[in-house]
Amino acid sequence: MILRAAWVAPGDAAPIRDGYVQVLHDRVQAVGALDQAPAPKRREVVVDLGTAVITPGLINPHSHLELGCYAGQLPRGPLWPWLAELIRVRRIGDQVKRETAAAGEFAWRSLQAGVTCVGDASRRNLGWRALADTPIRKVCFVELLSIADQPPRTIAELRAAMHDVAENGLLTAGVSPHAPYTVPAADARAAIQLASALNRPWMIHLAETPEEVAYLSGDISGMPPGLAQAQRNAALPTPSGGVGRYVRGLLSSRPAAGYLAHGNYLADDDIAAIAEAGCAVVYCPRAHAYYGHADHPLERLRAAGVTVAIGTDSPACDNADLSPWRELAQLREAHAALADDDDTLLRFVTVYAAEALGMADRVGALRPGMLADIAAFPLDAPTERPIRALIDAAPDAARVWVGGDEVKLT
Template sequence: MPGFAIRHAAIFTVDPHDRVIPDGTLVVQDGVITQVGDDREVTVPEGCEVLDGRGHALLPGLIDCHSHSSLMRGVTENMPLMEWLPWYQLEHRAMTETFAYHSARLCYLEALQSGTTCVMDMFRYMDRCADAAAELGLRVQLAPYVADRPGKDFFSTREENRRLIHSHHDSQNGRIRVWMGLEHLFYCTEDAYREAAQLSREHGVGIHTHCSEQKEEEQAVTAELGRRSLAMLDHYGILGERTLLAHCVWLNDDEIARVADTGTSIAHCPVSNAKLASGVAPVPEMLAAGVTVGLGTDGPVCNNSLSLFEEMKFASLIQKATRLDATALPADQILRMATINGARALGLAHEIGSLEVGKKADLLLLDLENANLTPVNINEQGGNLLWNLVFAAGSTNVAGVWVDGRRLIDNGNATLVNGSRVIADAQQQGLALHEACRQLSHTRTSMV
């Protein structure tokens, strides 16, 4: 792979010192960052392609720690979680390999176009999701939607998850990794959780599941199983450094301490949690306890958008608004949640999440010469640009996206696939899936 350099960009490294380089240059060779620093101190190797980064900011690619691919955008609306889930399940009752492939392809395209370079996707027929990721070049973590309780046979099986590990884990030069995926305590038996813990140890893969998303859900778990959600997951032996829990809106102080003590990570999905009336997760307390917290979109079916720029802004604002504290979750903390914290939650912090020598070149280049980011004042503390990256920037500013040093987005357009074709195919498949769900609507059942 030919090397390249991006010169004269405002570089936000998100390294351990949050170093900002107002006039920086970054060099990539063989898909790896080999130099990053002030332009005056970097020597660009002979033969490298040189890209002019003037008027641009260079960041680590954004990381979506919890998503569900879907073609069901804007269909199940105005419902709290426990009412919404029976309708959402119709998508999985109607799901086919073809629907899954087009769902993933569309969502991965949207993710890339909004600056996301790595997605944790929990979905169905994930061998086809892997096909979609390979086409677009996106880095993905695949966690099949496993459920094995009676009546939940429309989700993935434990055997499917095992096969996917053997067939796809660490494929595409490591861009595709497979996790043990567990839907929910009401969907999975104790055997499923204990097997996930065992396979995690045997294969060195992660475990991903949902936890404590809504107050009513937490009450139902306690009534049905005799323990709160986190205590049940702890009892089943899945908490630990390889485990990522989505949501965790209703954790109490003792539970937050337990998450921290076990090294378990959390995927915070503020937009979805607000949209489904689930509540506001105690993120400042989680971070203060030492919990690794990344950001997730939760997918288009309960968010409508896959933009982590929206997620970053809302994650900060919802804490400020509900706590009446304008200092809650400042921009530097939020940017880390969307990058290096996300990488750490996915077990990838040694590979991606910051712009440091030796890490893979997962890069996001933003055009600053747009009305929404003007005027720009950049210094070694970030200036006003640091704040505007979180509170003003958006997908319209995305000028370039690279994964493993390969450019996947060039001024908004995908380089490896025909984006218009992906969208046209998804339109056709999406309407067919909607109709299949309507025909099954009489079969919906409650979550419990």
């Protein structure tokens, strides 16, 4: 199959005007300018996408798709009241049925937005069952939450839950100790070591709020009462030493690829610890604005050599379209220095996002040998700046292929 369009943006190189992508079975065979395209072989399908941009399928490394059913029901503003209300509404009615349906629905929404690969965390290990037959590539992160009233709460329960996940060509299991304020440091470390032993990706929420950062230095006074009570009930040890020390302890074994979600509040030494550890950070610009956080240390992380990727977080933060283009539009507003850097902006949702998920050798760029995960987005008009035009207009994908197979979007 040969796809051609006004632009091909390979993800790891500058966009090609009048470009083509040749696909053989599930792989990219060739990419380049149309005037150098091979003549189609006999019976080879040629798809002319016209005034459009072909990109690698976009990658959203961080979401909680199952929470999409609570979109519009949770308060804008600081994380803690949002979290308290989330815990309350989750307990109403048939949580499993509702959240399983939401995970499937929002995986399809992702495909419509041009996302062909998602990193999805699920509280009760529902996500993989909900998504197993959905034709999107996914890392299903099994969440360890020690203070919860449902498993997985212990390393043994986490191990069993990981064992339950039936992986397939599109589904990879991952491990997610939830956060330092819900999982003892020793268990978070053991969970990440489990991921490494299984050669699977991991992720943990870190430094999301000022109260969490204070907590990591031993100041528990900012924890909301309900959470503090749950921490006492679970005999969660109080940490000390701050974010940098926590990261060094967590990742000293140099684990397999993984990422820290958010990293909103980081001192320079914390960033040095993350750079030493060699893991990625996933920043979620619209959720960041929704929770009213201070400016994200994106530039300082990048200056220290840390890979930063862009995700959406759950669809319950005024972002239920799950559009990576809209995340990048928000990022441009908050980080003016990157506003004109189209190549980097595209990498945030392709190459760097693949790195965060430990999949950069397979997805995130259109080059020979990579999996043929491809999206095509319509342009309103001819343009010299195709990526800027997509971020401005944030269209849904016109066509999407995952592993060379077209996904029917309607």
